[in-house]
Amino acid sequence: MPAFAGLVLNDVGPVLAWQALQRVIGCTYGENWRFLNPSSASPKYCGRFPAPWPAHTPQQWLALTRPMLKPLADGSGRLTLHYDPSIAKPFESITEASSSEGEALLWQAYDQIAQTLLLRGADSDFLTSATALASDLPRGPRAFA
Numbered sequence: 836m837p838a839f840a841g842l843v844l845n846d847v848g849p850v851l852a853w854q855a856l857q858r859v860i861g862c863t864y865g866e867n868w869r870f871l872n873p874s875s876a877s878p879k880y881c882g883r884f885p886a887p888w889p890a891h892t893p894q895q896w897l898a899l900t901r902p903m904l905k906p907l908a909d910g911s912g913r914l915t916l917h918y919d920p921s922i923a924k925p926f927e928s929i930t931e932a933s934s935s936e937g938e939a940l941l942w943q944a945y946d947q948i949a950q951t952l953l954l955r956g957a958d959s960d961f962l963t964s965a966t967a968l969a970s971d972l973p974r975g976p977r978a979f980a
Contacts, residue, residue: 841950846962848953848970849941853931855961860923870914873901945970 870876874897891899905917945951955967 841952842948843952843954845954846956846959848962848966849945850938850963850966850969851934852960852963853934855959856926856929856934859961860926868916869907870904872914873897873904876900876904876914876916 868876903917904914907913907915951970953962953967953970955962955964
């Protein structure tokens with residue numbers, strides 16, 4: 836019997852679209868972000884995120900940016916992103932081929948979970964509609980878009 840009876844997945848599944856994975860890694864990896872204020876961070880960092888997100892006004896980008904910032908420890912008053920830029924390091928060695936090879940193992944693990952609620956954003960490019968629909972086949976888990 837598994838250690839847990841159910842699982843909620845939010846925009847992630849046994850298959851991750853390679854192009855979307857590369858986009859996310861490119862936006863998080865290895866940058867040494869330094870900003871004078873939230874207004875300078877918004878277009879420099881958040882503005883890098885391309886589709887599938889809808890266009891935002893500068894005010895909306897600023898509202899999205901503020902929670903992602905923290906003061907630098909040097910007392911300068913400048914800001915940096917509130918995350919570890921090394922978060923993408925595990926992805927350094929992943930290739931499109933190795934990612935595809937791992938899908939079979941992920942499907943096996945997915946199929947072992949008795950109840951799964953799979954949430955997918957309508958515009959998501961990370962979890963494709965094809966993967967969400969495949970997750971809802973007579974495998975056990977149910978998918979909701």
